Amino acid sequence: MAKTKTQRPQTAKSGKGAKADRHNPEKNTRNDRQQRRPRRDRADEAPAAVLPEGLIAGRNAVFEALRSGRAIDRLFVQDNAEGSIGKIMAEAKERGLVMTRVSRAALDRMAAGAVHQGVVAQAAAHTYAEVEDILRLAESRGEDPLLVLLDGLEDPHNLGAIMRSAECAGAHGIIIPKHASVGLTETVAKASAGAIEYMPVARVTNLVRTMEELKEKGVWIAACDMGDSLYYEADLKGPLAIVVGNEGKGISRLVKEHCDLTVSIPLRGKINSLNASNAAAVILYEARRQRDLAAAD
Numbered sequence: 001m002a003k004t005k006t007q008r009p010q011t012a013k014s015g016k017g018a019k020a021d022r023h024n025p026e027k028n029t030r031n032d033r034q035q036r037r038p039r040r041d042r043a044d045e046a047p048a049a050v051l052p053e054g055l056i057a058g059r060n061a062v063f064e065a066l067r068s069g070r071a072i073d074r075l076f077v078q079d080n081a082e083g084s085i086g087k088i089m090a091e092a093k094e095r096g097l098v099m100t101r102v103s104r105a106a107l108d109r110m111a112a113g114a115v116h117q118g119v120v121a122q123a124a125a126h127t128y129a130e131v132e133d134i135l136r137l138a139e140s141r142g143e144d145p146l147l148v149l150l151d152g153l154e155d156p157h158n159l160g161a162i163m164r165s166a167e168c169a170g171a172h173g174i175i176i177p178k179h180a181s182v183g184l185t186e187t188v189a190k191a192s193a194g195a196i197e198y199m200p201v202a203r204v205t206n207l208v209r210t211m212e213e214l215k216e217k218g219v220w221i222a223a224c225d226m227g228d229s230l231y232y233e234a235d236l237k238g239p240l241a242i243v244v245g246n247e248g249k250g251i252s253r254l255v256k257e258h259c260d261l262t263v264s265i266p267l268r269g270k271i272n273s274l275n276a277s278n279a280a281a282v283i284l285y286e287a288r289r290q291r292d293l294a295a296a297d
Contacts, residue, residue: 054123054186057116059084066091071124073183075099078118125189129200134173144239146171151255152246156182160191161277167195169284177207211258220260224283227262234263236287237294244280
C-alpha cells in the first residue's frame, strides 16, 4: 500500500515577513512591535564623534559643548543647513565665536567619516584668558608688562614655539585676533612643549583697538619688522608689547601704523627674513636681558 505524503499545516505569520513561533507567543508579539516601530534616521541615532585635533562633530555634541562653556575656536556650518543648526548658531553668536560657512564636502573631509549633521566645531586645547588677566599677572609679579601680539599668525607650530619662548623669557601673555589667525589647537599645545599650561593667551575681536587700549594703560607697542632701529639699540625695559606678523605677509599696514616704534633684526645672510617664532624669541630675550640688567643696578 503506497504511503501518502501528509502536508504540514501552515501557520499564520506574525508581522510582515516574520515567521510566527507557536512555541513562543511573546516572540511573535515582539516581532510585531519591531515591524510597527518607525525607522529613525541614521544621522540622528549615530553618535557624534570627538575627532583628533579637537574637532567635535554632530549637532547635539556641538550644542552641548557650546552650552557648557567649553572654549571653541571656530564653528564650521554647512551651507543651507536648517533645523536645529539655527539654535547652535544663535548660541555661538551670543558667545562671539567665529562661524564659517562651508560645503558638505568640506565637512565630510573634516569629519573623516564621522556623522557631522552639518556642523563641526574646533575646540580649543586650553581656555583663553582676558587681556585684563594678563595685565593683572604682571602686576601681581611687580613687573612691567611684557606681551606678545600676533598679527595673523597661521602656523600652529609657530604659535606653539612663540608660547614656549615667551614663557621661558618671563613674558606675561600673548594676544591673538579671533579672525585670520590660528587658535589654541592640539598641534599648538604639542608644539608649546607644555607652555600652554602657563602662558596666558587672550583672543580679541579687534587687534588695533586692543593696541590702543594698551597704550592708554602705558604700554608701548613695538613692531618686529624691517626698519632703521636695531632691536638691541631700542629701550625694551618698560611696559612693552612686541608685535609679530604673519609668516608670509608680515605685519599688516593698519597694525603697523598703530605701533610706537619698529625694531629690526640685522640679517647677514642671503635670506631676507627670519621665521616668526625665531624673530619673537630674539626680541623677547633682548627685552629680558635689558630688564635683568636694570634690576641688577
